[in-house]
Structure formats: structure tokens, C-alpha cells
Amino acid sequence: AVVTYILPDGAEINADTGRTRENVMTLARREGVPGIPGDCGGFMACATCHVYIAPEWREAVGPPASEEEDEMLDLAGERRPESRLGCQIWLDKHLDGLRLRPANA
Numbered sequence: 001a002v003v004t005y006i007l008p009d010g011a012e013i014n015a016d017t018g019r020t021r022e023n024v025m026t027l028a029r030r031e032g033v034p035g036i037p038g039d040c041g042g043f044m045a046c047a048t049c050h051v052y053i054a055p056e057w058r059e060a061v062g063p064p065a066s067e068e069e070d071e072m073l074d075l076a077g078e079r080r081p082e083s084r085l086g087c088q089i090w091l092d093k094h095l096d097g098l099r100l101r102p103a104n105a
């Protein structure tokens with residue numbers, strides 16, 4: 001799946017998972033996308049992977065996947081309706097073209 005990360009200055013970084021099974025955080029780290037350091041390694045313990053999903057993708061991505069994610073988002077800065085933890089969004093075909101903003105960039 002190809003994901004577009006939109007930075008605060010409007011610049012866009014396109015990244016492709018290729019055949020690798022990745023989530024929004026691991027892909028961002030591999031591609032050097034700023035603002036998604038993923039300090040805890042994807043264990044829902046840091047919220048440094050906080051992202052805002054673009055409006056047209058909110059339905060496809062859905063709400064927080066678990067109670068743990070929901071609670072961690074409450075601790076993240078500036079939670080919005082479109083907030084998700086990047087480490088909990090696994091990128092398969094139905095998310096090809098996904099657009100989002102790193103919350104901490």
C-alpha cells in the first residue's frame with residue numbers, strides 16, 4: 001500500500017510498503033518521515049506515533065482498534081476525532097492511497 005504523509009508545511013511524502021507487512025509507524029520510520037518516531041516500538045506505550053487521518057479516509061481506517069489504543073490517545077497531545085495511533089494501523093490493500101498527518105511533526 002502507498003501512504004501519503006502530509007507535513008505541516010504542506011509537503012507530502014509518499015511511501016510504499018511493497019510486500020512488507022507494515023503499519024503506519026514502521027513505514028514512517030523506514031522512510032524517515034518526521035514526527036512519527038514510534039519510541040515504544042509499537043506497544044501502545046508512547047503515543048509518539050499519533051496521526052490525524054485525512055477526512056476521506058476516516059471511514060476506511062475506522063475508530064481506535066482497541067480500548068488500549070483509545071486510552072493512549074487520551075494521553076496524546078491534542079486528540080481529535082480523526083486521531084489514531086500509527087502503530088495500530090496495519091497497511092493492507094484496502095488502505096492503498098491512505099493520506100494522513102503526523103500529529104507531532
Ligand code: FES
Binds near residue numbers: 043047050086088
Ligand atoms: Fe508507541 Fe505507537 S509506537 S504507541
